Amino acid sequence: MKILAIDSSGLVASVAIVTEDTVLGSYSVNFKKTHSQTLLPMVEEVMKMTETEAEDLDAVAVTNGPGSYTGLRIGSSTAKGLAMVWNKPVIPVPTVDALAANLAGRTGIICPIMDARRGQVYTGIYRYEGNQLVAVKPQVCMLLSDVIAEINAMGEVVTFLGDGVPVHKDTIAELVKVPFTWAPMHLAVQNAAALGWLACGYFREGKTVTAAELVPDYLRQSQAEREREERLENHTTE
Amino acid sequence: MKGTVILAIESSCDETAAAVVRNGREVLSNVISSQIALHTLYGGVVPEIASRKHIEKIVPVVTEALNNAKMTIDDVDAVAVTYGPGLVGCLLVGVGTAKAMAFAAKKPLIGVHHIEGHVAANYICHPDLEPPFLCLIVSGGHTHIAVVEDYRTYRIIGRTHDDAAGEAFDKIARAIGLGYPGGPKLDKLAKEGNPDAIAFPRAHIEDCPYDFSFSGVKSAVLNYLNIEKMKARDCAAKGETYVRHGVPTGGDAEGTEFCPDVFSDGLTKADLAASFQEAIVDVLVTRTVAAADALGMDRIAIAGGVACNSALRAKMLTVGEAAGKKVYYPDPIFCTDNAAMIGSAAYYEYLAGHIADLTLNAVPNLKLGEQA
Numbered sequence: 143m144k145i146l147a148i149d150s151s152g153l154v155a156s157v158a159i160v161t162e163d164t165v166l167g168s169y170s171v172n173f174k175k176t177h178s179q180t181l182l183p184m185v186e187e188v189m190k191m192t193e194t195e196a197e198d199l200d201a202v203a204v205t206n207g208p209g210s211y212t213g214l215r216i217g218s219s220t221a222k223g224l225a226m227v228w229n230k231p232v233i234p235v236p237t238v239d240a241l242a243a244n245l246a247g248r249t250g251i252i253c254p255i256m257d258a259r260r261g262q263v264y265t266g267i268y269r270y271e272g273n274q275l276v277a278v279k280p281q282v283c284m285l286l287s288d289v290i291a292e293i294n295a296m297g298e299v300v301t302f303l304g305d306g307v308p309v310h311k312d313t314i315a316e317l318v319k320v321p322f323t324w325a326p327m328h329l330a331v332q333n334a335a336a337l338g339w340l341a342c343g344y345f346r347e348g349k350t351v352t353a354a355e356l357v358p359d360y361l362r363q364s365q366a367e368r369e370r371e372e373r374l375e376n377h378t379t380e
Numbered sequence: 381m382k383g384t385v386i387l388a389i390e391s392s393c394d395e396t397a398a399a400v401v402r403n404g405r406e407v408l409s410n411v412i413s414s415q416i417a418l419h420t421l422y423g424g425v426v427p428e429i430a431s432r433k434h435i436e437k438i439v440p441v442v443t444e445a446l447n448n449a450k451m452t453i454d455d456v457d458a459v460a461v462t463y464g465p466g467l468v469g470c471l472l473v474g475v476g477t478a479k480a481m482a483f484a485a486k487k488p489l490i491g492v493h494h495i496e497g498h499v500a501a502n503y504i505c506h507p508d509l510e511p512p513f514l515c516l517i518v519s520g521g522h523t524h525i526a527v528v529e530d531y532r533t534y535r536i537i538g539r540t541h542d543d544a545a546g547e548a549f550d551k552i553a554r555a556i557g558l559g560y561p562g563g564p565k566l567d568k569l570a571k572e573g574n575p576d577a578i579a580f581p582r583a584h585i586e587d588c589p590y591d592f593s594f595s596g597v598k599s600a601v602l603n604y605l606n607i608e609k610m611k612a613r614d615c616a617a618k619g620e621t622y623v624r625h626g627v628p629t630g631g632d633a634e635g636t637e638f639c640p641d642v643f644s645d646g647l648t649k650a651d652l653a654a655s656f657q658e659a660i661v662d663v664l665v666t667r668t669v670a671a672a673d674a675l676g677m678d679r680i681a682i683a684g685g686v687a688c689n690s691a692l693r694a695k696m697l698t699v700g701e702a703a704g705k706k707v708y709y710p711d712p713i714f715c716t717d718n719a720a721m722i723g724s725a726a727y728y729e730y731l732a733g734h735i736a737d738l739t740l741n742a743v744p745n746l747k748l749g750e751q752a
Contacts, residue, residue: 178472182479182738196484211428212469215435219473222439223480227453354439364428370421 143345144194146202146224147338148185150177150217151209151237152256152305154331157184159192159199160338167192168335177216185220196228201350203341205332206234207359208256208264208283214358222353231350233341236359238281241304242268243336244329250299251278255306255314258283263306264361265289267296275340283361286310290317299323303330384730385449387456387481388723389442391474392466392494393520394425396437399719400449400456404727405503409448410713410720413437416561424550424560431469438477445719453485460490460726462497462719463736464746465521471742479738490726491736494717495522495748496534498683500724501710506681509708514677516668517748518692519684520546520563523664524748525590525671528681531728534749537671538590545660546686548594552601552656556639556649566653567689573654575691577647578604580659590671597659601652608643657691665695669703681708688715 144166149156155177158168167188171180188194204221207214225232241254247270256264263286267279279292293300294317302314303325314322324330344350363371383403390397394415400408415433419425446452453459461478464471475491482489495517502509511531517524523545525538543551546563553562558569580600583593641649672680680700686692687709700707714721729735 176741178475178741179739182483186483186738211431212472215431215469215473216476218435219438219476220480222435223477224484226439226442227481227484352439354443356439357436358432360432364426364432366422366426366429 143200143342144198145233145338145341145345146185146189146194146199147204147334147341148181148202148217148220149205149240149332149334149337150181150213151205151207152213152332154305155180155184156332156334156337157181157188158334158338159188159194160335160342162342165335165338166194168333170333172331177213181216181220185224199228199230201231201233201341201345203233203235203337203344204356205237205240205337206356207237208258208281208361209237211360214360218356218358222356225353232353232356233344233350234356235337235340235344236281237332238264238266239268239275239277240337240340241332242266242275243340244303244333245301245325246270246275246336246339247273248301250301251293251296253289253293253300253302254304255286255302255310256304257306257309258362261285263289263310267292281361286313287317290314294319296320301325305331384727385451385456386458386460386490386723386726386730387442387446387453388460388492388719388726389438389474389478390462390494390497390717390719390722391434391438391470392462392464393470393717394419394430395717396434396441397717397719398442398445399723400445400451401720401723401727404500404724405507407504407720408451409445410718411441411445411448412716412718413441420560423554425467427467427469430467431473434470434473438473442477453481453487456487458488458490458726458730459485460492460722460729462494462722463491463740464494464743466494466744468742468744471744475740475742479740483738488730488735489738489740490729490734491740492722492725492729493746493748495519495684496725497721498687499528499681500728501714501718501721502681502683502708503724504714504720505710506708509679509681512677513679513681514668514672514675515681515683516664516696517684518545518664518682518686520544520550522684522748523592525668526748527675527677532732532734536748538588538592538667540592540594541585542593542595543598545592545594545664546684548598548660549686551598555602555605556652563686563689566657567691569650570654570657570691573648573650573652575654575658577651578655580655582659582663590667592663592667594660597656601656604652605639608640611644612640657689661689661691661695664692665699668696669699669705672705673703678704679706679708683710685715685717688712
């Protein structure tokens with residue numbers, strides 16, 4: 143099995159080619175340029191360095207949300223274009239699960255935090271049973287204080303990671319009442335190699351879609367839709 | 381004859397489109413998935429909603445375009461895409477998909493300026509049309525008079541100082557309760573009205589004989605509506621009946637305002653629409669024809685979304701032909717945003733060896749004649 147994994151859901155752009163037991167190549171850039179400019183040249187480079195041809199690949203994996211709306215669509219449109227031409231399936235992986243995959247084997251609970259603005263975060267609560275990732279609380283968009291309240295109630299040691307951590311570090315440190323750690327920088331943000339590791343499991347379980355079926359899971363409506371629904375609700379209650 | 385076959389993708393605003401075009405002129409397929417119904421709920425295009433719809437539609441639309449042309453990606457010589465101007469989130473869907481397809485299929489990638497695509501729509505509809513010619517470019521974001529010197533060379537000799545013509549149409553359509561999309565609805569209503577009912581101002585810009593300003597005429601229409609609104613309010617205060625109150629909205633679209641079907645002076649909403657449209661069309665046509673005369677050019681083309689406007693087409697034809705010009709405009713289906721026109725413009729980029737690399741990005745405010 144050989145999978146091309148791509149992630150542009152957050153600040154970092156990351157591409158990897160993995161087999162079931164080896165990361166053949168991985169390439170992450172967390173620097174100025176936009177994902178639109180970097181992602182495909184990174185795919186090209188990783189494929190070249192690992193002498194990967196399209197026919198060697200079984201599938202294209204992509205973090206499918208939540209994340210930056212634009213970033214998700216850059217990843218999604220790239221995966222779609224590649225999969226359509228190569229006639230390969232796509233493996234959509236929840237972004238927060240892929241983040242939790244960075245910390246495989248860790249004891250205690252794992253809480254990825256991505257900034258969702260408006261006081262909210264994209265998050266979830268995970269733990270490892272052996273080498274198996276278990277979502278105690280699947281990925282969700284919620285208030286940071288609410289997820290921390292749940293973690294406090296669980297009473298276990300927790301590790302935080304994700305590009306929302308630097309944004310909310312002080313608040314987290316203030317609110318958390320259980321022992322906690324921050325993931326080190328090389329494990330703290332999206333990494334396509336970890337995505338590829340999870341995606342191998344998805345592929346074995348047949349959890350794939352076609353290029354046409356792939357749709358990002360934003361976990362949140364657009365602002366216009368939200369405001370319209372609020373207006374309609376207010377209108378009917380008046 | 382196989383010729384040069386280009387797969388083109390367009391997603392700059394509210395249409396997801398793909399087409400297959402041979403040699404820049406022959407449309408083998410042209411698929412457009414419109415989002416108009418979706419945005420009507422909001423009274424205009426919502427960028428995030430449009431972007432989300434594009435990502436859902438892009439693969440089915442591209443697949444249908446290839447199928448309709450009875451081709452696979454292996455049969456095309458290049459993949460082209462609109463990379464600006466437009467809504468950035470929308471552009472990125474087309475750009476991301478086109479880049480990945482070009483890379484995956486090992487085909488050249490061509491970035492196309494959306495407005496150059498609109499100009500090229502004329503090449504599809506008029507096989508005899510070749511540069512040089514004079515082009516009036518009118519859309520929601522552009523109002524230019526440009527000399528198309530060569531397929532890829534534009535010299536802009538006139539431009540708007542404020543609103544684009546299409547923008548003015550949309551704003552007035554909204555003000556009189558027509559909603560989105562304003563241009564076509566206003567055009568339709570204006571057919572029932574008298575274009576000479578109200579003499580709205582035509583702005584002249586000193587020392588810039590081919591430039592435009594539409595803020596004056598827009599304000600004049602809004603003023604007219606405001607005066608009527610106050611009259612209606614006065615009538616209500618005195619317990620009298622205002623001539624007639626129309627329904628002030630276009631469905632549940634926002635931003636629509638008070639506008640009765642008949643005003644206190646006896647003129648109708650259709651008269652208002654027709655008079656406003658005439659004021660815009662009049663300056664567009666007379667300045668374009670004057671520019672053609674001054675430059676000694678005998679061919680005039682119209683391009684862009686507003687090239688669909690029936691009054692503009694009719695007047696340019698009459699006035700242009702009276703001045704000895706040949707007038708060109710695309711069929712309506714090629715005036716709306718479509719990918720066939722992008723495939724046409726891309727062909728001339730391809731001939732010029734102008735190939736983009738995989739770092740191609742969306743450029744929301746890309747200027748006309750600016751190359752990536």
